[in-house]
Amino acid sequence: MKEADPIVFVVDDDPLIRDGLRSLIKSVGLHVETFGSSREFMQRKPPDAPGCLVLDVRLPGLSGLDLQRELNESNIRIPIIFMTGHGDIPMSVRAMKNGALEFLTKPIRGQDLLDAIQQAIAHDRAARRERAKMADLRTRFDLLTLREREVLDLIVAGLLNKQIAGELNIGEVTIKTHRAHIMQKTQAESLAHLVRMNEELKSNDRR
Amino acid sequence: MPSVPIVEAKLYPLKRYGLAIVFVSSALLVTLSLHYYFLDRLWFLFFAAVMASAWYGGKGPGWLAVILSSVAVEYFFIPPARTWILKPVDVPFFLTFAACAIFASWLSSRRRQAEDSLKHARDTLEAKVEERTAELTRRNEELLLQIAERKHAEGSLLATQAELARVARVAIIGELTASIAHEVNQPLAGIVANSDACLAWLSKPQPNLDEAKKAASSMILAATRASEVIARIRSLITKATPERLKLNINEVIEEAVALARTETMNNNVSLVTELASDLPVVLGDRIQLQQVILNLAMNGIAAMSSTNGRPRRLLIRSQTQDADRVLVAVQDSGTGMSPDVMARLFEPFFTTKSQGIGMGLPISRSIIEGHGGRLWAESTVSQGSTFQFTLPTEACDVS
Numbered sequence A: 001m002k003e004a005d006p007i008v009f010v011v012d013d014d015p016l017i018r019d020g021l022r023s024l025i026k027s028v029g030l031h032v033e034t035f036g037s038s039r040e041f042m043q044r045k046p047p048d049a050p051g052c053l054v055l056d057v058r059l060p061g062l063s064g065l066d067l068q069r070e071l072n073e074s075n076i077r078i079p080i081i082f083m084t085g086h087g088d089i090p091m092s093v094r095a096m097k098n099g100a101l102e103f104l105t106k107p108i109r110g111q112d113l114l115d116a117i118q119q120a121i122a123h124d125r126a127a128r129r130e131r132a133k134m135a136d137l138r139t140r141f142d143l144l145t146l147r148e149r150e151v152l153d154l155i156v157a158g159l160l161n162k163q164i165a166g167e168l169n170i171g172e173v174t175i176k177t178h179r180a181h182i183m184q185k186t187q188a189e190s191l192a193h194l195v196r197m198n199e200e201l202k203s204n205d206r207r
Numbered sequence B: 001m002p003s004v005p006i007v008e009a010k011l012y013p014l015k016r017y018g019l020a021i022v023f024v025s026s027a028l029l030v031t032l033s034l035h036y037y038f039l040d041r042l043w044f045l046f047f048a049a050v051m052a053s054a055w056y057g058g059k060g061p062g063w064l065a066v067i068l069s070s071v072a073v074e075y076f077f078i079p080p081a082r083t084w085i086l087k088p089v090d091v092p093f094f095l096t097f098a099a100c101a102i103f104a105s106w107l108s109s110r111r112r113q114a115e116d117s118l119k120h121a122r123d124t125l126e127a128k129v130e131e132r133t134a135e136l137t138r139r140n141e142e143l144l145l146q147i148a149e150r151k152h153a154e155g156s157l158l159a160t161q162a163e164l165a166r167v168a169r170v171a172i173i174g175e176l177t178a179s180i181a182h183e184v185n186q187p188l189a190g191i192v193a194n195s196d197a198c199l200a201w202l203s204k205p206q207p208n209l210d211e212a213k214k215a216a217s218s219m220i221l222a223a224t225r226a227s228e229v230i231a232r233i234r235s236l237i238t239k240a241t242p243e244r245l246k247l248n249i250n251e252v253i254e255e256a257v258a259l260a261r262t263e264t265m266n267n268n269v270s271l272v273t274e275l276a277s278d279l280p281v282v283l284g285d286r287i288q289l290q291q292v293i294l295n296l297a298m299n300g301i302a303a304m305s306s307t308n309g310r311p312r313r314l315l316i317r318s319q320t321q322d323a324d325r326v327l328v329a330v331q332d333s334g335t336g337m338s339p340d341v342m343a344r345l346f347e348p349f350f351t352t353k354s355q356g357i358g359m360g361l362p363i364s365r366s367i368i369e370g371h372g373g374r375l376w377a378e379s380t381v382s383q384g385s386t387f388q389f390t391l392p393t394e395a396c397d398v399s
Helices: A015-027 A038-043 A064-073 A089-097 A110-142 A146-156 A161-168 A172-185 A191-206 B006-010 B013-033 B044-057 B059-077 B088-202 B209-238 B249-266 B286-303 B339-344 B360-370 B394-398
Strands: A007-011 A031-035 A051-056 A080-084 A102-105 B245-247 B270-275 B282-284 B313-321 B325-332 B374-380 B384-392
Touching: A007 A015, A007 A038, A015 A031, A015 A110, A015 B088, A015 B209, A031 A038, A038 A064, A051 A064, A051 A110, A064 A080, A064 A089, A080 A089, A080 A110, A089 A102, A102 A110, A110 A191, A110 B088, A146 A161, A146 A172, A146 A191, A161 A172, B013 B044, B013 B059, B044 B059, B044 B088, B059 B088, B088 B209, B088 B249, B245 B249, B245 B286, B249 B270, B249 B286, B249 B313, B249 B325, B282 B286, B282 B384, B286 B313, B286 B325, B286 B360, B286 B384, B360 B374, B360 B384
Parallel strands: A007 A031, A007 A051, A051 A080, A080 A102, B270 B313
Antiparallel strands: B245 B282, B313 B325, B325 B384, B374 B384
16 A cells, blocks of 8 residues: 655744745655645645644634644644744643644754654654554454454453353354454454454554 | 719728717817806807818718717706706707707818819819820820821832832833844744755755745845844834933932932932032933933942941932033942943843843943933942943033
8 A cells, every 4th residue: 555645734824934944845855735824724624644734833813732722622633843933831831742743943943843844754654554554453343243242352361162152152163153253354363463453452442 | 973072082981980079079078178167158169079070071970970969968068967858948959059060060061072072173184184185195196106107108109119110111121022032033933944945955966946046035035024123123212212402410310319219218228419500401301311310320229239337328429521511420339340240231131130131221321322421330349339421511412
């Protein structure tokens, strides 16, 4: 599966800074889209590509921190690099707590920004891969019937076929059939693999 | 209100009644001893005894004297003498005697009572006057205390106002600075971003000149904007052109001194002025010059805050200098300044005060220079500093 090219989004109300950043980011071969306000950015449908958001704190209307909150609320996961003219500590703490990746003070050194962007994209790639993997696991495990799920729970609990048969009050041969179906549907290569996938799904659900 | 006779109250009852017995006994003895000459007509001595008893002893002893006299008269003098026999023919006489004695007693005790209450009234009057006087004195003291308190409150109110004004000034400057910082920082950020982009395009194996040019143009735009911001701030400041009015600098000093009064009092500083009386008129902005003098005075007071063992003295002097200049000097007896401090004195934002912003002296100097004068400082460590400025006189300013 070929991954889409990463996109860097820049939101700053100052056109000179916007153009400068666009040009700088473009110069290292990345796709850039710029916006003058949070609203403009919100109207853009989130693309199916890795990327990051370079966001000014001080914006007319919805501020950068407000936009971060809205994105969190609508479950849009994109790494954010904040820029500010006068970064105070409480503000940066708040931003970092809410998941910001970086907090840079204007004027920003070009290399610092590009490094942060590369890091953010790598971060987003990994996160996206993780999410895709989880979605894939979820679809596979969703194929299981109710009875198969019962059997799965007992398998991962470490019970033998005979014990499972006793527990569910059905024949051992039937358990063996269920077991084969489970391995096939979840594309598990081994019992250990099955257990691991099940664990991953569970812990992802808990998050 | 029946007032208790003071004499009666003072004498013990026993003594008072004893007195009545003594009086009547004396009357009886005298009457008996003089019986030979006056026969049986010496009754009046008993009246005297009754009156005396009532007078000195009060009502009760009066009555006792009446009874004793009547008994004595009946026993000794009403015939047959020395018997208790009272013949019907003598009853009217005896009753008249008794009635007269009662009357005498009543009259005497009433008289005495009246006199006593008069005396009492006089005494209580004195006491009342004393009490009232004491109360008035107390009230007066309270009033004085209240006045002192009020004065103190006024003093601290003034101090609070001054502090408030200072805080407000600092807050305004802080806000102004933040706003200027943002206004200038934005184009600077634009310049840096575009320069980085420009360099990036130029350092590629195949430099992209179009993009580099675009970035460079943006840099010029941003830099122009930054200088516009600065020009705007300058025009904002110079818009308030100072007035040039004919001023007697001594009046300006007096006004500034009045404003510094609370501060000097709070800091135990004695403020002395030595103002030359025949100073030529200067042209200037009264408020601005006042601000300069006040600022120098405040600095002087602050410089003496740790002066102990020597008098804290702030001297403000005015005099003519070189015929066409007026000199004003503010001299403190503070700690003085080291050469390092002296060297940086007029740098903006340089301050030795914990809460200073370091703008007082630079602003003062620019005001004085704006008036065509000069402001400088001299200092001796551990003896104090003198800040002085000259101003051209009117005649000089015109030329």
